[in-house]
Amino acid sequence: MSTAKIELRGVTHDFVTGEGQLFRALDNVGFSVSPGRFISLIGPSGCGKSTIFNAIAGLQTPSAGSIIIDGREVTGMIGLVGYMLQKDLLFPWRTVLDNVVLGMEIRGVKVREAREYARPFLARYGLGGFEDQYPAALSGGMRQRAALLRTLLFDSEIILLDEPFGALDAQTRARMQEWLLQIWSDFGKTVIFVTHDVEEAVYLSDEIYVMAARPGRIRARLDVPLARPRPRHITLEPAFARMKERCLALLDEEALTRGDAPPLGAQAPSAEPALAIEPPPPSAQRLSTPGLAA
Amino acid sequence: MNTPVTTSLAQTPLPVSAAKPLLQARAARRLPQERRWSTPVIVLAQCALLIGGVLAWELSARQGWIDSFFWSQPSKIQEVLMVFFTQGDAWIDISFTFRATLAGFIIGTTLGTLIGLSFWWSGNYAAIVQPFIVCFESIPKLALAPLIILVFGIGLPSKIAIGVALTVVVSALTTFAGVKSVDRDLERLMYALGASRWQVFCKLVVPSVLPWGISVLRVNIGLALTGSIVGEFISSQHGLGRAILYAGQTYEIALVWVAVLVLSTLSILMYVAVAHIERVLMKHVKR
Numbered sequence: 001m002s003t004a005k006i007e008l009r010g011v012t013h014d015f016v017t018g019e020g021q022l023f024r025a026l027d028n029v030g031f032s033v034s035p036g037r038f039i040s041l042i043g044p045s046g047c048g049k050s051t052i053f054n055a056i057a058g059l060q061t062p063s064a065g066s067i068i069i070d071g072r073e074v075t076g077m078i079g080l081v082g083y084m085l086q087k088d089l090l091f092p093w094r095t096v097l098d099n100v101v102l103g104m105e106i107r108g109v110k111v112r113e114a115r116e117y118a119r120p121f122l123a124r125y126g127l128g129g130f131e132d133q134y135p136a137a138l139s140g141g142m143r144q145r146a147a148l149l150r151t152l153l154f155d156s157e158i159i160l161l162d163e164p165f166g167a168l169d170a171q172t173r174a175r176m177q178e179w180l181l182q183i184w185s186d187f188g189k190t191v192i193f194v195t196h197d198v199e200e201a202v203y204l205s206d207e208i209y210v211m212a213a214r215p216g217r218i219r220a221r222l223d224v225p226l227a228r229p230r231p232r233h234i235t236l237e238p239a240f241a242r243m244k245e246r247c248l249a250l251l252d253e254e255a256l257t258r259g260d261a262p263p264l265g266a267q268a269p270s271a272e273p274a275l276a277i278e279p280p281p282p283s284a285q286r287l288s289t290p291g292l293a294a
Numbered sequence: 295m296n297t298p299v300t301t302s303l304a305q306t307p308l309p310v311s312a313a314k315p316l317l318q319a320r321a322a323r324r325l326p327q328e329r330r331w332s333t334p335v336i337v338l339a340q341c342a343l344l345i346g347g348v349l350a351w352e353l354s355a356r357q358g359w360i361d362s363f364f365w366s367q368p369s370k371i372q373e374v375l376m377v378f379f380t381q382g383d384a385w386i387d388i389s390f391t392f393r394a395t396l397a398g399f400i401i402g403t404t405l406g407t408l409i410g411l412s413f414w415w416s417g418n419y420a421a422i423v424q425p426f427i428v429c430f431e432s433i434p435k436l437a438l439a440p441l442i443i444l445v446f447g448i449g450l451p452s453k454i455a456i457g458v459a460l461t462v463v464v465s466a467l468t469t470f471a472g473v474k475s476v477d478r479d480l481e482r483l484m485y486a487l488g489a490s491r492w493q494v495f496c497k498l499v500v501p502s503v504l505p506w507g508i509s510v511l512r513v514n515i516g517l518a519l520t521g522s523i524v525g526e527f528i529s530s531q532h533g534l535g536r537a538i539l540y541a542g543q544t545y546e547i548a549l550v551w552v553a554v555l556v557l558s559t560l561s562i563l564m565y566v567a568v569a570h571i572e573r574v575l576m577k578h579v580k581r
């Protein structure tokens with residue numbers, strides 16, 4: 001019925017706080033991603049982005065709602081998506097190569113075979129010569145590459161990246177973004193990307209979901225009307241700037257109206273026809289990508 | 295908006311007129327630095343100190359400044375040492391103490407590490423058992439030695455058992471501290487990749503706890519040696535501990551010194567060996 005790679009329906013999560021009260025971290029979050037798309041979640045700190053990822057990865061079963069991958073309900077199941085965090089989380093006692101094959105090893109591949117399989121990828125994606133080094137000997141950017149390769153070689157079609165470049169300096173970060181786009185087009189995975197950096201979200205994504213906090217929810221969905229492949233100088237074009245402004249405006253509004261329920265749909269004077277700003281629809285079903293809605 | 299602030303600042307002038315506290319004239323000095331001697335010089339000084347001490351001991355005994363019956367004297371000790379090795383039970387005693395210590399050390403450390411690691415598997419189990427472990431730790435285990443001798447007999451097993459009792463708790467508690475410090479994020483990452491508990495245990499918990507387990511090896515070899523000596527003191531037919539006790543009871547002070555000397559040598563050798571093993575293991579485990 002649905003061609004979505006991954007879909008969230010009415011995902012709601014309440015944390016029990018220290019005082020025994022319920023804290024609603026996610027409220028009725030729903031979206032769906034078609035195969036091979038690159039989408040970003042942006043929003044203020046604490047709006048529940050990581051909680052969404054933990055729910056998708058099966059590390060935290062949401063209080064309500066469901067997660068559907070390939071049309072199958074997989075709420076609370078682990079081992080179905082690749083997950084990468086801002087911390088590289090490389091094992092210090094494993095070489096880079098052995099770190100990269102961890103996912104395959106867990107899937108039961110023999111270590112020797114996994115190494116043989118992974119070696120060419122390390123060479124191809126800028127880690128050649130570092131295979132037998134330990135993570136401590138690598139720069140921050142190199143470590144993130146290794147962590148990302150580990151996530152990719154895990155052989156899942158969905159990749160969750162939680163602020164993966166947040167700790168890198170601007171220059172390294174820009175290089176990593178281009179590298180990520182290269183890898184994404186090579187592997188054709190479905191990527192969900194979390195970032196603080198609006199420019200990063202616009203540069204990388206096909207779609208951007210802007211989130212709001214307290215409770216965490218999706219506030220708007222924007223299509224990014226930029227052609228691929230995207231050379232770096234695309235960030236200087238007016239369309240890029242307009243897109244960025246649109247995101248910032250939504251985030252600003254959110255910051256101003258923090259605390260009270262914003263009048264949804266009231267602020268969508270779609271001046272730019274290419275930017276499809278939608279209020280989050282009541283049911284996630286209706287939130288398929290425009291092309292598929294028909 | 296800024297104006298009132300500026301004026302109010304201007305209206306409170308700095309108390310320039312206040313008397314400046316009296317400071318001593320500034321004396322420029324160099325950074326105090328000790329000039330370190332080279333290693334050979336240090337070693338030479340150490341040898342001189344040792345030889346001087348032994349000579350002073352010998353001289354005082356000969357001159358009657360100290361009672362050589364109680365304190366013995368180096369020349370006598372050397373004689374007894376030769377006799378101990380050529381005609382006495384030196385090798386039997388050394389081997390007995392060595393075997394008891396080594397076995398106590400290996401069994402206690404292994405068992406303790408396994409117990410510590412086992413706490414990872416269940417928080418409930420850890421919570422239930424932990425108070426008992428802590429209680430057992432606070433008991434002076436040597437006080438139980440007579441009981442252990444009664445249970446295990448006067449042979450080698452009782453000496454091993456005392457060594458195990460001393461080392462097992464240290465290893466268990468240290469390893470448990472290691473288990474608690476396993477990186478939660480790495481654990482979550484492994485689960486996100488679909489790992490089973492056994493995989494997390496083998497690939498994450500054991501390697502991260504290993505340095506903790508290794509760090510107690512040096513402490514444990516000393517404890518195991520203490521255990522076997524105390525066991526030999528209480529009741530034994532062999533061992534350096536028994537030799538010391540026996541010589542003391544028969545007023546063969548020179549033999550006491552000889553046994554203590556041999557025991558110290560054994561202790562140092564084992565300590566150095568374990569420290570070396572520890573260093574080698576650490577190099578492989580920790581990066």
Ligand SMILES: Nc1ncnc2c1ncn2[C@@H]1O[C@H](COP(=O)(O)OP(=O)(O)O)[C@@H](O)[C@H]1O
Pocket residue numbers: 015016017023025044045046047048049050051052216
């Ligand atoms: N284990 C937890 N217990 C209680 N509250 C939590 C827990 N984890 C996260 N939260 C709260 O849930 C909200 C969302 O957190 P998170 O998903 O980490 O936000 P983000 O990643 O968007 O910064 C935050 O307000 C945070 O304080």
Ligand SMILES: [Mg+2]
Pocket residue numbers: 049050162
């Ligand atoms: Mg987060």
